[in-house]
Amino acid sequence: MEAEEILEELAERGEFIVIGRGVRRFDALDKALGRAKFTADYVERDALVVKVVRSSLPHALIKGINIDEALKIPGVVAVLTAGDIPGENQIGYALPDQPFLNDVKVHYVGDPIALVCAENEEAAFKGVEAVEIDYEELQAVYTIDEALSEDAPRIHGGEDNIAVTTRVRKGDIEEGFSKAEAIVEDTYETPYQEHMYIEPEAAYAIPEGHDKVTVIGTMQSPFLVREKVAGILGWNLNQVRVIQALTGGAFGGKDDMGPLVCAKAALAAVKLGRPAALILDRDESAAYSVKRYPARIRYRSGADAEGRMTAAEVDITVDCGAYANRAPFWLWRMTAHAAGPYEVEAVHVDGRAVYTNKVFGGSFRGFGDVAMHFAVESQMDMLAEKLGLDPLEFRLRNVLRPGSRTTTNQLLDHSVGIEECLRGVAEASDWWNRRGEVKRIEGKLRGLGVACAHHGISTSRGAPDWSAASLILNEDGTFTYRTGICELGQGSQFGHAKIVAEILGAPLESIRVEGPDTDSTPNARPTHGSRGLMLGGSAAADAALRLRGRMVKVASEMLGCDEGDVELKDGRAYDRRRPENSVSFRELAREMYIRGVSPAAYGFYAPPRRYFDPETGLGVAYPVYTFAATVAEVEVNPETGEVKVVEVWPSMDVGRAIDPLLIEGQIHGAIAQGLGFALTENLIVEEGRVLNPNFKDYVIPSSMDMPRVSDVIIVEKPYRHSAFGAKGVGEPAIISIVSAIANAVYHATGIRFRTLPITAERLYRALRGEKP
Amino acid sequence: MRPLPRFRVHRPESLEKALELLATLEKAKPIAGGTDLIPLMREVEVDVKHLIDLSHIGELNFIREEEGYIRIGATTTLSDLVASELIASKAPALWEAAASMGSPQIRNRGTIGGNLCNASPAADLGPPLLALEAEAEIRSLDERRWIPIGEVFAGPKVNSLAEDELLTEVRFKTPPQGAGSAFEKIGRRRAVTLALVNAAAYIEVEDETCRVARLALGAVADRPLRMGEAEERLMGKELSEELIEEVSALCGRLVRPIDDVRASAWYRREMSRVLSRRALLKAWRRCAT
């Protein structure tokens, strides 16, 4: 049988062994007991402490770097600057615009200039204070408008401050608007969001002999880290071993920060021949690490008298900050999702990402789609109101269905469950009965809001994506599974193990997952883009299917039956017709080793090839989309402006729920993070300086701020080309909650916020007539 | 953030010993729960060589009622206050304030003495203790004095104690039967949050007439403030929602808040009015129940 057929057969059995059930994760106990090891737990006492000397100005030329005083401080071993880099002094992700250590020019407050390496924290700290930088200050650029103005200084030279542009031209926009009965136009702005992962960035590098280095770090993309470390050192990839330690939250940020931090520790370790550790303090992490890119979106859209969308014209500007980093990808994602999860005949999108002299943006859960859907879902509410339609009903008339075409004219022929999601949350929240009137309870205003989301899984624009994994049947019948997909708290590796267990009929406990180590795990590519389970898990399935074929063959010979009659279950191979005739995996494994049948398999997976035309912005932007709909109920206190999110009804079309508990975990976490973005998180940046880089004044929600979360409505519209049909979950979870809250605030108060966060003070002012 | 400075920790088991260490050691500083001091030392340069840990001094840890006073030892933790039946029933304003602070971990370590001596304008125990007209006992090796609680605060994060002095006890007269008190706070989330404004009220009513009214607000000036002018307008009057509304509006004008990253001065004034009203109404409703 072909691999795909086996998978289909397993999927069609109707009943799974482990898939679809919430099972206790392998790592739950160690994490609960504090035994799990994170990067800082590996650092030995005698390791060098590395600290970064950073720019104190937002934009300046460097005239000189004087390290003499720093070197006099007892305990300071070395101060490394650009000249000490053996490889290339360049670490830009999408564009080569980002020096690793700056010696010519600095582009934001916090830009790295030198590394102080010392025997202890105290010496390192004093060393950093003692390095003298001679600057020639340049005019700085802080806002999108300043960046785009004719006479703005060019931050990276060139003709302007635009790092990248995008466009989509789908259908006849004039005709679309001419058919519209209602047209709504507005401008939306979303701010920075800081990840505030509980574990700050950390890396520990150990030199191995004269030509190899091991780096242990907190990251999302070990093979990208390896590439960047090797680039800085001027080494081959196989001279760098990168081990991802358990990571205490990442949310995208560590995809970008992993290489930056690991390369610094590695440079120190290799230059000085000693283990070296770089662990960022909270204030460094909050002020200087990447953030959710701020964005401004001008949006004009129209719908006809029947309540069908006819046109959307969207103009997007992303504020990159000092470096482009992921901006091209971020902007393309916004561009390709610009019409939202709705069928719109005519869509024109223009996008650009501009440089400013502020901390640079980067990956963050939702990757542009949070901002994009905030605009889309506000527009949808406003159009519905203008047409006199219920906003949920209006969405139902327009949602993507099998056979629909997306913003980029991509045909969706299957795995489209947004309608079911929307109907599910409508029913669960009793929407049709409860949306009617704004309720007042003890002087407080209640409102109900709805929002939808879609999020393409894997890379944008048809860029090739693939994943790999390996699986070994050990002599005792247990399995060692290796994946390059990282454990960040989300549990994807556990999902892989369940897929392997399901395919092999192996007890979950008999599978041991080995996490990323670039010397031994296959390259699964990054743990981002909600691809960890869909792509990584499909590679796991491929490995398991390959091994299964060999196991079945040998078992059939041992059992004396046809291969087609061999069933693998509970760690044994059975003859389906005579179930008392069976062998254990231990016996089977022995036999395979003796007969010289390979007990190891390498799994590889790539979604079908895609075509995308960057000129028109049309084509297959993503292999598949995950869909979500959320209803939120808020209570606004008009006396203070405080918004309390009372209850949230989430739903998601996940393709296939490999583990409903993991999905619930992602959705609960995303509700907290989305609630913060919508209501309280407000990074204050003045003249390029972050004024609140701490938990005290950068206000993320506490557990007490969590709303009641109704049972997650899981819709399963399997994707034809992934293991068991699973799609990604991590990012889509945050997209709809933000807009659902903003729409609920509007329902409660009649005030529409086009910028976030909706802090108590802003709402209080708006309730008293100030323009929000 | 900066690394912690190098210091020696001393763990005296008697007050006498602690005072002696403070008097004799150079650059010595008391530490109780450390929930203010440790973060402060990582933020700014603190010139300290010795830390005198007060948490092993049994005689500083108590809550009791004696001779018409409720007495609280300086190292009593916020959790101790929250667990106290006496505080909950006799001084609900203080109980509510303690319960609103930080998280369980912070309340398990943070102390009443630390909260006062840290002298933050937003200290949550400031307003209720002002409203209860509490006093603090201040001791050094050879002196012992009682000062009104407000005098502990000398400015933002500056207390009035000399370097060799400790705050050892807080006391206030046991509120009579029928008195009511209440605390209100607005932050930016529902836990682990600094007050944008906090307020506490204490009221005694007799024959429908307000005999005693005290109101204090925090985070609206360089230290917690009594609203004397507002109190005068209440005393001797028959309380009503209208009167409380009017007096609260006055409080919005009496405060002297600043603009910062947390809120504007204007919003703090508005919230001063709102919280004054809430605290007064709640304290009044608690009278004689």
Ligand SMILES: Cc1cc2nc3c(=O)[nH]c(=O)nc-3n(C[C@H](O)[C@H](O)[C@H](O)COP(=O)(O)OP(=O)(O)OC[C@H]3O[C@@H](n4cnc5c(N)ncnc54)[C@H](O)[C@@H]3O)c2cc1C
């Ligand atoms: C996460 C977090 C949340 C917080 N939330 C709140 C909150 O909601 N509301 C609030 O008001 N505060 C809050 N705080 C601040 C702090 O927890 C409280 O002020 C606490 O009561 C301080 O007590 P402590 O024993 O820890 O003080 P310490 O840090 O031990 O001491 C504080 C200062 O007082 C001095 N000191 C301590 N005891 C004495 C004494 N007996 N005599 C003389 N000097 C003394 C110390 O030398 C130091 O200068 C929070 C702090 C954190 C870290």
